[in-house]
Amino acid sequence: MVKGNEHNSYRNVLSYTSSRCIIFFLPAPELPIVERRNWLIHQHYIRKDYDTCKAIIKEQLQETNGMCEYAIYVQALILRLEGKIQQSLELFQSCAILNPSSADNLKQVARSLFLLGKHKAAIEFYHEAARLNEKDWEISHNMGVCYFFIKDFKNAEEHLNIALQINKHNKSFMMLGKVHLLAGETDKAIEVYKKAVEFCPENTELLTTLGLLFLQLGKYQKAFEHLGNALTFDPNNYKAILAAGSMMQTHGDFDVAMNKYRVAACAVPESPPLWNNIGMCFFGKKKYVAAISCLKRAHYLSPFDWKVLYNLGLVHLTMQQYASAFHFLSAAINLNPRMGELYMLLAVALTNLEDVENATRAYEQAVTLDESNPLVNLNFAIFLYNHGEKKGALDQYQEMERKVNLLRDSSTNFEFDPELMDMAQKMGAALQVTESLVWTKPGKDSKSKPNSAAAAKTSAATLGTNQALGQAMSSAASYNKNIQLPTGTNYSRTLPRMR
Known part of the structure; x- marks a missing residue:
């Protein structure tokens, strides 16, 4: 053994045996490090092993007297996934108190407020988060969404455009298009969706939405083009199938439309618009009993859809069943009195x-x-x-x-x-x-x-x-x-x- 006062501070013990020197490392004492289990919490969270994750978080918070920011943050995320929005909000607020300079904590507080329907309060927290991080696409996008829900379309458009300047994202394009549509600016909405399709030409949701817009305006050639592209990338896209069938139905091609609807029925057998359209195909073919049967199924699936009631009233009028027609038309007027x-x-x-x-x-x-x-x-x-x-x-x-x-x-x-x-x-x-x-x-x-x-x-x-x-x-x-x-x-x- 090595002896000497100058070596007393070492934690190694040197032992010589024959011609070799072996070094033994004694274990270092455990220190109360606040975040020493964060890596383990993260591993279980991304694996969606939430029960184990919560158990480790509980131990971590007991050791740190509730002062571990990351453990609280992940626990709040898990509570949100479980639908406990109010409890997750309280935990995110605790994170914001522990680390007030973190934009992520403020974003999560705002997100929980948004899910609780408190859009104005969420906007205030998003503004505070934007002050800490001006180049965050998510903050600008979510602010635009909040303004959209309180019907402040001007501010919604402004923040969504800022989000698109930071990062072109499909969600921002879709939301900006909705803002223009609700503001009555159909032409601007079409331009937004055109830019979105140029940016992401294989996005079936964007192609279908643009096709539906053209269909609404009566531009059937352009509508058919975009809906066809959507079906090329996703042959089972039931929205595009319904829209294409509706176009054929409008032009009197009831049999071709019915073939389209058969494909859609495999994907969404309980879709009210699907059964509504099938019913009106039978109506066009003068098969009124079959039309009423399909329309009543659509009415069962969506009892507050005034369009289905309109069609039921129409078919009963055609069959000269005026009392039944009066019943369905009165119900439709109650839902759409204008x-x-x-x-x-x-x-x-x-x-x-x-x-x-x-x-x-x-x-x-x-x-x-x-x-x-x-x-x-x-x-x-x-x-x-x-x-x-x-x-x-x-x-x-x-x-x-x-x-x-x-x-x-x-x-x-x-x-x-x-x-x-x-x-x-x-x-x-x-x-x-x-x-x-x-x-x-x-x-x-x-x-x-x-x-x-x-x-x-x-x-x-x-x-x-x-x-x-x-x-x-x-x-x-x-x-x-x-x-x-x-x-x-x-x-x-x-x-x-x-x-």
Whole structure:
């Protein structure tokens, strides 16, 4: 053994045996290091072994008297995953107290507040986090999302644009597009989604959303292009399949649309829009019992969807089941009381139920709410004429002509159903309207379609949901079985349907 006072401070003990020297290291005393188990906590957390992770966190916090920031942070993350948002918020606040200079702690506090629906409080914490870290994409994006939920679209757009400047991300593009859509800026939304598709051309969600937007605007070629690209990258993308089927259905290709819907049914068999569209395919093929069966399934899956109720009312009107039509149309009006066409169809049902007084009120409400659909006024004019009110009928006829002129001036591709044009001409003759240039019959080169969308289409729901596939198609005038015109012609016409 080595001896000497100068070696007393060493912890090594040297032992010589024959020609070798062996060094023994004595164990160092354990020191109370606060974060000595952080690596183990991290390993179990990323492996999703949460029970073991929580046990180690408990030991760590007992040893450190609750002063280990990382252990508290991971425990808060686990509580959030378990749905205990309020408890996770309290722990993240403790982390922020232990380390007030950490932007991550403030971000997590803000995130928990956001999940609790306290968007304004979350914005304040995000602002504080942004002061500590100005170049964090996540902070700017989440601030934009918070402003979006409190309907402050100007600030939402500003922060989402900042987020895109820091880092182009699909989520920011999608949210910015939604902001523009809710602000009524469809053109800007399309430009945003176009840039997003250029940045990430294989993102099926972006391609589908852009396709749905073009579909809503009636630009079927561009819609088909983007939806086709989405299906190329993901053949089982049910949103794109539903949209493509809806386009084919709009153009009367019911069998092809049904083939698309069969594929979608494998992915989302309980989708209300899917069964709604299948029902309207059967309606287009005049298989009304099958249509009602499918629509009632859609209604069962989504009882508060006014579009499904609209379609149920429409099919029952077609089958001359006016009491059932009144029931479904009344329910649809309760859910969407600002749509004039619903009141028009309700008035048709009431007329056939011989409730003239309430039918008159329904028509008056319909013309008050609707500012663009001339068919509402045409129906009201026919109703008033049949009940001997020629002056009121003339007023409604003139209002109808004014709407048609506006539609033709605003759209070069405006088409009106030939049967409805004949009906309007007969109505004009009955009212002794000598000049009716609006209702000139189309020439031989005209490509009017029997089921074309003749008048204004109601706006579809917010994009990004399945309900964006549905549109109210105005393609009918009256459903009165006995229109008392001088020509003696009875007029019966398919009513507007929604897909």
